[in-house]
Amino acid sequence: MKILYGIQTTGSGHLSRALSVARALVAEGHQVDGLLSGPQAASHWDLSVFHQCREYPGLSFVMVDGKVSNLRTLKKLQLKRFIKDVKQLDLSFYDLVLNDFEPISAWAAKRQKVSSISLSNQASFKYPVPQVSAGIADKFVMKYFAPCKHYIGLGWHHFDSPILPPIVDTQALDLEVSEQQHVLVYLPYDEAKKLIQNFNQVPEIEFRLYGHFEQKDWQHNVTICPLSRDGFLKDLASCKGLITNAGFAAVSEAFYLGKKVLVNPIAGQFEQESNAKIIEQLGLGQAAEELSVEAIIHWYQSATIKPMKYPDVGSAFAQWLNDEDWQNPESLIRLAQNLWVQVK
Numbered sequence: 001m002k003i004l005y006g007i008q009t010t011g012s013g014h015l016s017r018a019l020s021v022a023r024a025l026v027a028e029g030h031q032v033d034g035l036l037s038g039p040q041a042a043s044h045w046d047l048s049v050f051h052q053c054r055e056y057p058g059l060s061f062v063m064v065d066g067k068v069s070n071l072r073t074l075k076k077l078q079l080k081r082f083i084k085d086v087k088q089l090d091l092s093f094y095d096l097v098l099n100d101f102e103p104i105s106a107w108a109a110k111r112q113k114v115s116s117i118s119l120s121n122q123a124s125f126k127y128p129v130p131q132v133s134a135g136i137a138d139k140f141v142m143k144y145f146a147p148c149k150h151y152i153g154l155g156w157h158h159f160d161s162p163i164l165p166p167i168v169d170t171q172a173l174d175l176e177v178s179e180q181q182h183v184l185v186y187l188p189y190d191e192a193k194k195l196i197q198n199f200n201q202v203p204e205i206e207f208r209l210y211g212h213f214e215q216k217d218w219q220h221n222v223t224i225c226p227l228s229r230d231g232f233l234k235d236l237a238s239c240k241g242l243i244t245n246a247g248f249a250a251v252s253e254a255f256y257l258g259k260k261v262l263v264n265p266i267a268g269q270f271e272q273e274s275n276a277k278i279i280e281q282l283g284l285g286q287a288a289e290e291l292s293v294e295a296i297i298h299w300y301q302s303a304t305i306k307p308m309k310y311p312d313v314g315s316a317f318a319q320w321l322n323d324e325d326w327q328n329p330e331s332l333i334r335l336a337q338n339l340w341v342q343v344k
Contacts, residue, residue, distance in 0.1 A: 091108055101120045158340055164313055172233060241262065258308075
């Protein structure tokens with residue numbers, strides 16, 4: 001099949017997951033093109049798996065100091081450009097649009113009546129999973145931001161629904177795991193200066209803070225690290241735990257390696273606040289609305305977790321797609337059941 005993979009680039013989780021799936025699809029003999037929308041994809045991502053790849057500004061949320069800024073989001077919206085991109089995107093070459101919460105390819109597929117599948121954490125909230133109360137804006141975004149014909153949710157538990165386990169890059173995570181004393185931090189929407197000042201109040205803990213920095217630096221007990229996929233994964237494999245927002249991908253990688261997490265969900269972001277609730281309900285980590293010194297120390301002293309050895313969900317999904325029975329709801333139920341049996 002010729003597949004267009006629409007990927008939202010706000011954060012790194014969507015792209016990390018999609019690249020793993022795209023490699024599996026190519027290995028099954030499919031041609032996969034990429035369509036990325038949102039903030040420009042960083043250079044530390046290898047996009048060579050795609051036959052061709054296009055980038056658009058798309059639609060994305062603006063975060064200010066760890067919170068969604070509705071005013072700045074509205075000011076940044078390029079609706080005319082978005083509508084133009086949707087209308088001009090020709091999908092006649094494709095058999096399927098695969099989508100990870102990306103609006104241009106989703107709306108173009110809907111407009112041109114091309115089969116589309118949403119494969120995302122967001123899709124899991126269509127099922128009765130633990131979640132926070134959704135406001136009017138939340139319901140609108142979840143329903144209309146990236147509408148698809150079929151939805152396949154990803155989650156840390158199935159909750160008796162046809163939800164698949166997390167898609168993690170099992171090859172990239174084939175690392176030597178140890179437990180050193182440093183804490184890995186990835187909070188890309190928080191103000192770095194405030195984070196460093198906060199971490200400096202806990203001098204007994206070494207923090208490694210990844211973000212959009214030009215070069216490596218040290219500020220007392222905080223090591224400042226420019227974004228690097230390989231560097232991040234090596235530090236994740238050796239850390240005592242991960243402090244991050246409540247996105248899905250990085251937390252899933254931490255669980256896979258047996259690293260405890262402290263999540264600080266983006267305020268006003270339905271998916272993240274719901275993920276934080278799920279993490280605490282499953283007993284897999286702790287959540288904090290504010291990263292206070294007390295919250296950090298309490299979490300740092302908490303017990304470790306056992307690795308969640310998720311199977312190669314990306315490859316299983318690609319093989320399932322090959323069977324061409326993916327429009328049958330029963331086949332998705334069987335796929336989910338087979339995968340969860342393999343989770344160790």
